[in-house]
Amino acid sequence: MDWTFGITLKNRELLVGFIEKHTLAELNKVPVGFNNNIIWNIAHVIVTQQRLVYHLSGLPMLVSDDMVAKYRNGTQPENNLSQSEIDVIKDLLISTIEKTKEDYIKGVFKTYHEYTVGMKSTLHNVEEAIEFNNFHEGMHLGYILALRKSL
Incomplete structure (x- = not known):
């Protein structure tokens, strides 16, 4: 599973790059013809990974219930996120995968x-x-x- 976790981490590093290279307004913008924005997609993949891996294994997720409610399947952005909210999402991108790999190795x-x-x-x-x-x-x-091309 090292290779599989490596792919996940590479993708997450790309997502961190999107956060670092785009303004708050760009991350929050829902372009015409779209239902969501860059930061919603980033938060959504964090929530989905937690639900697929931890929740369906009967274990507590590493994200809040509020985050799950905002970014699970079937949701869309309700309001613009603040920089501090985006910073939390950015931190979760890598930390959740590192913890998942650690827990997988431990046999959790x-x-x-x-x-x-x-x-x-x-x-x-x-x-x-x-x-x-x-x-x-x-x-x-x-x-x-x-989305980035539509900004």
Whole structure:
């Protein structure tokens, strides 16, 4: 799983770069024709990874219930985020993956509640969840690239 975690970290480093290279206004902007913005997509991948890996393993997530409610599937930006809120998201990008890898190595993920994703593929264990998460994050990286071109 080292390779899989490595891919996740590389993607997360790209996302950190988007935060560092864009203004607060750009991160919050919902361009015409879009339903969300760059920072929503970034926060969404954090929440989704936590739900797929920790929640479905019956473990406490590393993000708040409020964050889950704001960025889970089916949500969209309700208001502009402050710089301090974006700083929290930026910190979570790397820390959540480092902690997930640490917990995986420790054998923390003992059970998994099977879950069928929107593509109709069923995740049977935490390894499949971690691997699927990379696909999901790749999709949202594509959305972010499209959003960036629309700024």
